[in-house]
Amino acid sequence: MYKKYLIVASKLDKAGINITTALSQFRGNPLMASMKDSPSFDFYLIDTEIVDDFSIDKNRINGYDFIIFASKHESSRKEKSLSVHAPGNWRNADLGGKPEQVCPSSALFQKQMFEKLHAVAKEHELKNYNITLESTHHGPLINKPCIFIEIGSTETEWNDRRAAFVVAKTISETIRKFTENPYNEIVVGIGGPHYCPNFNKIQLKSNVAISHIIPQYALPLTKEMIKEAIDKTQEEVDFVILDWKGLGRAEQRQEIIQALEDNYIQWKKIGNVPI
Numbered sequence: 001m002y003k004k005y006l007i008v009a010s011k012l013d014k015a016g017i018n019i020t021t022a023l024s025q026f027r028g029n030p031l032m033a034s035m036k037d038s039p040s041f042d043f044y045l046i047d048t049e050i051v052d053d054f055s056i057d058k059n060r061i062n063g064y065d066f067i068i069f070a071s072k073h074e075s076s077r078k079e080k081s082l083s084v085h086a087p088g089n090w091r092n093a094d095l096g097g098k099p100e101q102v103c104p105s106s107a108l109f110q111k112q113m114f115e116k117l118h119a120v121a122k123e124h125e126l127k128n129y130n131i132t133l134e135s136t137h138h139g140p141l142i143n144k145p146c147i148f149i150e151i152g153s154t155e156t157e158w159n160d161r162r163a164a165f166v167v168a169k170t171i172s173e174t175i176r177k178f179t180e181n182p183y184n185e186i187v188v189g190i191g192g193p194h195y196c197p198n199f200n201k202i203q204l205k206s207n208v209a210i211s212h213i214i215p216q217y218a219l220p221l222t223k224e225m226i227k228e229a230i231d232k233t234q235e236e237v238d239f240v241i242l243d244w245k246g247l248g249r250a251e252q253r254q255e256i257i258q259a260l261e262d263n264y265i266q267w268k269k270i271g272n273v274p275i
Contacts, residue, residue: 002109002145005041005175006064010050015072015151015158019171020045022164023070026172039175041068051087051096051139058142066109067144068171073134073152081152082121082167083195084114085134086211088141088232090218090225096139100224104145105136106234107186107211113147113174114203120170126162133196133203135189135215136229145234181209186235189213190221190256192246198270199243205275208241216246221256226263239266241273 007023009016020043027041042064048055050071061067073083088102097103110133118131134148149171151163185208189199194215203210211233214225230237240260247253260267 001180002065002178003037003039004064005039005066005068006044006061007041007068007070007171008044008046008050008056009070011045011047013050013072014155015164016050016070018159018161018164019070019151019167022161022168023171026168039178041175049096053096053140056140056142061142061144064144066106067142067146069146069148070167070171071148071150072158073150075153078153079130080128080157081130081132082117082163083132083134083148083150083152084110084117085148085213086110086136087138087146087148088136088212089138090136090214093139095137097141100228101141102136102212102228102232103142104232104234105147105211106145107209108181108184108235109145109174109178110147110211111184111203111209112178113149113170116174117149117166117170118204120166120173124162124166124169126166129163133200133210133213135194135196135213135218137194183207184209185238186211186233187239187241188229188233188237189241189243190247191216191219191243198246199241201275202241202270202273206273208273209235210241211235211237216248219248219252219256221259223259223263226259226265230265239268242267242269244269244271
């Protein structure tokens with residue numbers, strides 16, 4: 001069970017500063033939390049962009065159980081969004097991290113944060129924001145379980161105090177109420193677009209908890225990618241879930257199935273997961 005959390009944001013990131021400012025009202029006394037053996041969080045503001053590895057003090061991070069990166073999201077579509085994803089790179093490292101390496105990720109924490117984000121946004125009537133998972137992408141690369149939660153996609157949204165409050169309350173309540181649910185099935189997702197509409201439904205409405213997601217644009221799938229996704233999932237992975245229509249041509253689908261079966265990994269089509 002995670003007890004000590006670190007909230008990381010960049011001083012250059014308006015959304016990150018907005019979120020951490022809102023989150024400060026939810027922070028209790030860390031000393032009292034430690035005496036009660038209850039979860040607590042601290043802040044860590046870095047001087048450079050949040051995806052940069054070199055700006056993060058790894059020794060400082062190692063003193064915590066779980067790292068939450070609070071940041072902005074940028075998109076060419078400029079869509080109003082709140083998003084959650086694990087960091088890492090399946091291929092090139094164009095935005096921090098290292099090629100073909102991903103960070104440790106908790107499927108259970110990601111599921112519970114995604115569920116909580118929906119609930120808090122509805123409770124506080126945050127309208128016209130698309131709440132979505134993103135596939136695993138960008139840096140930094142750290143050796144601690146971690147997650148990104150972001151506000152997108154323009155300066156208007158980054159400065160939106162209601163959106164920042166919703167994200168801050170989501171972080172606080174997920175930390176406070178996180179439980180290691182033995183009944184969730186733990187999976188890695190493969191296929192589909194970056195914003196994962198089919199995986200969103202699974203994460204929100206089913207018993208399945210998704211950790212890393214390998215999108216269609218990162219294919220073809222390799223043995224190393226499968227191993228990296230499974231090894232970097234904190235919980236034991238039960239099976240891989242395939243966004244069947246988002247796997248490209250029939251030949252590529254068969255190659256993916258063959259790669260999974262050659263490594264004795266169970267798989268299911270997304271349509272075969274009860275919602």
